Amino acid sequence: MKRKSLLLVIALLATSGANAGVVDDLLRQYQAQASQPFDAERAKALWTAKHRDPETGKDISCSTCHTADLRKAGEHNTTGKPIEPMAPSINPQRLTDAAKIEKWFKRNCKGTFNRECTPQEKGDFLTYFRNQ
Amino acid sequence: MSKHIIPITLFAMAVAGQAYADKDEYRESHGASMPVKNELYQKECGDCHIAYPAELLPARSWEHLMNKLDKHFGENAELSEDNRQALSRYLTENAGDRSRGSPGKLLKSLDRSQTPERITELPYFKKEHREIPARFYEQNPKMKSLSNCEVCHTRAAQGSFAEGEINIPGIGRWED
Numbered sequence: 001m002k003r004k005s006l007l008l009v010i011a012l013l014a015t016s017g018a019n020a021g022v023v024d025d026l027l028r029q030y031q032a033q034a035s036q037p038f039d040a041e042r043a044k045a046l047w048t049a050k051h052r053d054p055e056t057g058k059d060i061s062c063s064t065c066h067t068a069d070l071r072k073a074g075e076h077n078t079t080g081k082p083i084e085p086m087a088p089s090i091n092p093q094r095l096t097d098a099a100k101i102e103k104w105f106k107r108n109c110k111g112t113f114n115r116e117c118t119p120q121e122k123g124d125f126l127t128y129f130r131n132q
Numbered sequence: 133m134s135k136h137i138i139p140i141t142l143f144a145m146a147v148a149g150q151a152y153a154d155k156d157e158y159r160e161s162h163g164a165s166m167p168v169k170n171e172l173y174q175k176e177c178g179d180c181h182i183a184y185p186a187e188l189l190p191a192r193s194w195e196h197l198m199n200k201l202d203k204h205f206g207e208n209a210e211l212s213e214d215n216r217q218a219l220s221r222y223l224t225e226n227a228g229d230r231s232r233g234s235p236g237k238l239l240k241s242l243d244r245s246q247t248p249e250r251i252t253e254l255p256y257f258k259k260e261h262r263e264i265p266a267r268f269y270e271q272n273p274k275m276k277s278l279s280n281c282e283v284c285h286t287r288a289a290q291g292s293f294a295e296g297e298i299n300i301p302g303i304g305r306w307e308d
Contacts, residue, residue, distance in 0.1 A: 055206060056206070076180065078206060078276070079180065079181060079276065079277075079279070080275065081180060099212070103176075103210075103211070103212070106210055107207070107208045107210055108208070110202070111208040
């Protein structure tokens with residue numbers, strides 16, 4: 001029994017360590033391709049900046065679906081599907097899976113800005129998200 | 133005393149679990165249920181909408197959809213190439229016109245020359261929902277369209293669309 005508990009503690013430590021590591025690893029990769037240090041304030045401004053959707057002619061931003069407050073739940077613009085809060089302090093599942101982070105950067109940057117985000121922008125966003 | 137509680141609880145849980153398993157098997161054998169058992173599909177597609185059972189479209193529709201995920205009903209839904217290929221294979225292999233024992237009636241009246249993009253375009257779907265007035269869903273912010281199966285079909289996420297499980301928000305139970 002004691003041994004089991006010990007293994008569980010080790011497993012938990014390994015997991016929480018990996019989660020912080022996921023963001024740190026991505027930030028290191030992005031920083032190698034970015035010219036400036038990451039800035040949460042710059043990401044915050046981009047988060048609510050409006051962009052014209054060429055297909056619908058409507059202005060959208062990240063906050064259209066996610067809301068301007070990362071601690072709040074959002075709702076998908078067209079389907080109405082609830083979106084869990086982005087803030088890891090409220091939703092510990094966030095920023096725990098590098099492939100998922102990359103997948104959603106690709107989809108949502110293209111969907112909102114009509115282009116992929118640069119490593120600088122992705123690093124800014126992650127720096128903004130992780131401290132919420 | 134407490135020594136016995138855990139085994140008894142475990143036994144009770146096992147019995148309850150068995151009962152549910154039997155019920156699901158019964159439903160499956162009677163074609164009423166199309167549970168989605170592909171974890172990758174749930175994970176990659178289920179964030180935005182329920183993982184629609186593959187049986188609900190013909191293989192040609194899935195192929196078409198999976199080849200233009202960058203333009204997916206007004207959204208960018210791109211996947212990694214590995215995942216796209218794996219899911220394309222899963223969806224076409226289990227499509228309504230391919231999988232064994234699936235409810236063929238869903239695609240029965242679909243013209244072979246047509247490649248529907250939406251389940252809601254299927255003649256069978258339209259027939260089943262013809263009595264539902266548009267105001268039930270168009271004005272309901274939780275629903276918006278008939279694509280959000282799970283809002284009314286309370287067991288849609290388990291692949292079940294039986295009539296007795298329908299509960300329309302603001303309206304209640306629904307029977308033909």
